[in-house]
Amino acid sequence: MHQEVSPQGRCVRFCLTTHGRHPWLARPEAVQRLRTAFRQVARRRPLVWDAAVVLPDAVHGLWRLPPDDPDPRPRWQAAKAHCTRHLRHWPGLPRGRLWRPGVAWWDVDPEAWREALDHIHWEPVRRGLVGRPEGWRYSSYRRCLAAGLYPAGWSGPQGGA
Incomplete structure (x- = not known):
């Protein structure tokens, strides 16, 4: 997934x-099926994951796309279709649609990149799922912490807001 x-x-x-x-x-x-879907998508249409958090009912992410293929929509459509095709008959999953139509997305300029990164990693805490971002299993926070993007004991964006 981390292609150049x-x-x-x-x-x-x-x-x-x-x-x-x-x-x-x-x-x-x-979650494993979702990861497989995004790996397959990235093979056909490169992308770089700067951040990701998979919550029980949502996926938050921050991508960088190549200048010659800057449209993110086909990537999301392909990943959603892959999950639906492979998961729709699993016991306990909703009948019919697995995904809400469309995707909420925003362009992020270089000055807002850090704010977007922080927002994504704080989301499990904001929603009350864990007390600290490192406590959420499906998050890129620990990778970013190890890369020096966060200090130990980070208390959230602008003091935890």
């Missing part, structure tokens, strides 16, 4: 939401 993309490429922050906010992404095997 030019720093001049487009950076986008996004949120994919499950249909009806059903928490099917709480199942580890569903």
